[in-house]
Amino acid sequence: MSEHYAPVSEHLDDIAEGTSAGHEMEFRDLEAARKEGRRKMDWALQHMPILQELREQFEADQPLDGEVIGMAMHVEAKTANLVELLALGGAEVAITGCNPLSTHNDVSAALDANDDITSYAVRGVDDEDYYAAIDAVVSHEPTITVDDGMDMVFTIHEEYPELIETIVGGAEETTTGVHRLRAMDADGELKYPVFAVNDTPMKRLFDNVHGTGESSLATIAMTTNLSYAGKNVVVGGYGYCGKGVAKKAAGQNANVIVTEVDSRRALEAHMEGYEVMPMAEAAKVGDVFITTTGNRDVITREHFEHMKDGVLLANAGHFDIEINLDDLSDLAVEEYEARDGVEAYEMADGRRLNVLAEGRLVNLAAPISLGHPVEVMDQSFGVQAVVVRELVENAEAYDAGVHDVPDELDREVAEIKLAAEGIEFDSLTDEQSEYMNSWAHGT
Known part of the structure; x- marks a missing residue:
């Protein structure tokens, strides 16, 4: 495994010269980069009520205690709040980018300052360093993978199959990754369970649209x-x-x-x-x-x-x-x-x-891009978080292959959002539930 590829904090020259998602912002030093990254994360978190609620739950319950989570994601402020949520839940987290141009160096540096998180993501790397960073994440021997595009799952299956036995499962964020996973599953080559987060209503109806x-x-x-x-x-x-x-x-x-x-x-x-x-x-x-x-x-x-x-x-x-x-x-x-x-x-x-x-x-x-709106990603990352929790709590229920997100988990995230917005909605009466679930009622 590529254990020698350095975390972002050791790429000081890249941070000091460079930019955060292409903005012309020079950082005096690593500490200045971390401070700016933290400022972006704090702003995003203010507008992420789902992750705020889950942070409280995960920190109190420690559902991920002892787990190692390997991630390949777009490393920017919204993603960073998901990463910290998983770490607050008890996990050790290693992360890198899933696209050479989507990393915000300052956010990556802020994540790497957390004792429970190692970030290898640096904006603008070439193909060799992109995959070396994925190898570095895999060197942590993750028990759970969280992907955006399936590069992490692919790398493990192709280069480190000896790790599969100890992997509980994974989650895939995006359409392209789910397409690849389903093709891999159809060929009988996917060796651990992965949730198709992209295909759940809370992702498709909001994140994608x-x-x-x-x-x-x-x-x-x-x-x-x-x-x-x-x-x-x-x-x-x-x-x-x-x-x-x-x-x-x-x-x-x-x-x-x-x-x-x-x-x-x-x-x-x-x-x-x-x-x-x-x-x-x-x-x-x-x-x-x-x-x-x-x-x-x-x-x-x-x-x-x-x-x-x-x-x-x-x-x-x-x-x-x-x-x-x-x-x-x-x-x-x-x-x-x-x-x-x-x-x-x-x-x-x-x-x-x-x-x-x-x-x-x-x-x-793009140089001035910031990705999806914060409120939208709050919903998608909420689903990611509860899926990771589900993998730990009910691992025995899932065989190797692609799995749909359980409907009750998707609804849990929707209900947290509605409560945060102060929106009330109706529920079925007992009679309505019985009617909808019975085949015996005629005209």
């Missing part, structure tokens, strides 16, 4: 200083994330075009009032392209060849494979940075196609 929709559009607007009003915004994919992007773009007076490969989703988008067409046709008229599929090669050479001058290309899927940058680079006669976070590819005919955040997850990898 409102979180991805709002944060992606906000990041693109702030990065480019351009408006959506009157523009043709092409949304690649109409899953939960695509629905959110389309809905929020329409709310900002854009003309929304949806591309899809699934007939029912294409019909759904049509019935919601959006234009639906193949990407080959959308490429000719689009002004802003946002991919949300989790699949590769959504936008390729055949599309670049027909795009208008000045188009914006952004990816709101997990990995940087949805926009084929190799094809784009082959077509370009010149590449240059048009603006912070915007790479212009100039074609032979003078057209400029602009790629945001290197084609990576735009709402987390």
Whole structure:
């Protein structure tokens, strides 16, 4: 195992020179970085009532006592509050990034100052150091994994299978990771239980729709200083994330075009009032392209060849494979940075196609991005926390494979949120419950 890869606090040069999520903020020293990271975390926690409630419960009950949690996540202020919650519950936590451009160095340094947490996340690392940091997390010999994209689970299965016997289970946060896990499970290769947090209602209905929709559009607007009003915004994919992007773009007076490969989703988008067409046709008229599929090669050479001058290309899927940058680079006669976070590819005919955040997850990898709104991530991370607790308390109930989050846990998180907002709601009477659960009642 790669035990020699240093925690973030030993990357003092990276912190001192560098930035937090691309902001031009130089830190005098490591202590200054930690202070700024803590300030961000404290602000986020003020607006995370679910995690506040769970912090009290976990600190009092110590449900994770003796566990070692290995995490590969977007290391920023909201995630950091989940990490500290798990540590307060009794766990030793080791964490690194799940995307080379989504780490906030100051937040990573603040986490690493906690005696129960080791953070290896540093923004802007190359592929070698990215995977070396994952190896370093695995060197802690985790008993539970928490992933965003499945790189941690994959690494353990491929390189450290001897650890699987002592792993209680895991949790996966995002669509791409769940797709990979389900494929792995179908092949009989997933050797411990993992909860598909992404697929639970509290994640899909809020994080994917409102979180991805709002944060992606906000990041693109702030990065480019351009408006959506009157523009043709092409949304690649109409899953939960695509629905959110389309809905929020329409709310900002854009003309929304949806591309899809699934007939029912294409019909759904049509019935919601959006234009639906193949990407080959959308490429000719689009002004802003946002991919949300989790699949590769959504936008390729055949599309670049027909795009208008000045188009914006952004990816709101997990990995940087949805926009084929190799094809784009082959077509370009010149590449240059048009603006912070915007790479212009100039074609032979003078057209400029602009790629945001290197084609990576735009709402987390762009220079001024901050990720999903705090309130949204409070809900998703609340589900992550109760799932980890469930793995420890009821491990024997789950065999190796992908598992849905138990409905009562999802509802627990929703009820904490409603209580914090002072919102009351109805409940079924005994008679109503009996009626709904019986097949004997006729007309």
